[in-house]
Amino acid sequence: DAGVIQSPRHEVTEMGQEVTLRCKPISGHNSLFWYRQTMMRGLELLIYFNNNVPIDDSGMPEDRFSAKMPNASFSTLKIQPSEPRDSAVYFCASSDTNSGNTIYFGEGSWLTVV
Amino acid sequence: LAKTTQPISMDSYEGQEVNITCSHNNIATNDYITWYQQFPSQGPRFIIQGYKTKVTNEVASLFIPADRKSSTLSLPRVSLSDTAVYYCLVGVIRMDSSYKLIFGSGTRLLVRP
Numbered sequence: 001d002a003g004v005i006q007s008p009r010h011e012v013t014e015m016g017q018e019v020t021l022r023c024k025p026i027s028g029h030n031s032l033f034w035y036r037q038t039m040m041r042g043l044e045l046l047i048y049f050n051n052n053v054p055i056d057d058s059g060m061p062e063d064r065f066s067a068k069m070p071n072a073s074f075s076t077l078k079i080q081p082s083e084p085r086d087s088a089v090y091f092c093a094s095s096d097t098n099s100g101n102t103i104y105f106g107e108g109s110w111l112t113v114v
Numbered sequence: 115l116a117k118t119t120q121p122i123s124m125d126s127y128e129g130q131e132v133n134i135t136c137s138h139n140n141i142a143t144n145d146y147i148t149w150y151q152q153f154p155s156q157g158p159r160f161i162i163q164g165y166k167t168k169v170t171n172e173v174a175s176l177f178i179p180a181d182r183k184s185s186t187l188s189l190p191r192v193s194l195s196d197t198a199v200y201y202c203l204v205g206v207i208r209m210d211s212s213y214k215l216i217f218g219s220g221t222r223l224l225v226r227p
Contacts, residue, residue: 004157035217043158043201043217091157101146101205103215105157 002026004106006092012112018080021109024073025094033103034067034077035091043091049075050097082113118202123222132189134221136202139183147178147185150201152220158201162187189223197225 005024013019025032034046047057049069057067064083069075079086089108095101120136138147146165150158162169164176164185175188189196199220 033215042219045216093157101215102148102160102163103158104160108155108157 004092004094004104006090006106006109008109009107010110010112012114013082015083015113016081017113018078019082019086019111019113021077021090021092021111023075023077023092023106025075025092026096026104027073029094029096029104030072031095031097032069032075033093033095034075035093035105036088037091037108038088046077079111082111084113087112117216118204118218120200120202120218120221122219123224125224125226126192127226128193129191132192132196132223132225134187134189134200134202134223135184136187137184138202138204141182141204145182145204147176147182148203148215149174149176149187150203150217152199152201158217161200192223192225194225194227196223198223 004026007022030051032049035043036046037043044059046059047067048055052069052072065079067077077090089110091105091108093103093105095103118136118138126132146163148163149161151161152158162171162174162176164178166178166182169176177186187200199222201217201220203215203217205215
């Protein structure tokens, strides 16, 4: 099993630019999560999909953030326009709620906005 | 949402047993207790999960008292490579998303030689 795959692993962008982070969940998993991690705020849940449908996006910081899951094997998290305070590690995770509630995380996308 | 409280940091030495306790006073009947481990520059990794009594796997043991208001992660004979942040989580993912899995601030374990 390849695990949760995220891209890019590292991105440096200028303030105001659009950033798109990508995630491929573990095959067969029906839930997908986007988390953000910073030193100040720790691990924050941004949004949660179940069967490709956004269920809870209350953690999305503001309208500049959007997430989509067009199919069971792909999701994107987009920031437009990006700001320096968006610099963080963004983790994608997936789980199979039909066989327990263990969440499997990807290696993260390290975003720096300058 | 069941909130968890755990020590901010712990120090230990190689070969010792480490016990990290987490309190979750408002745990619900259907909630499971799950522990994750995170190394620097990596995503959190599942360690162990339990509902009540004791659970043991190849990595750790999880002790849960009868009232389930706390849990203790036990790491036997730690090594330097066990230096990481350990998170205690309580909750279950429901199909109607009535729960969210929220990470607390975790416990930073430092294992010294």
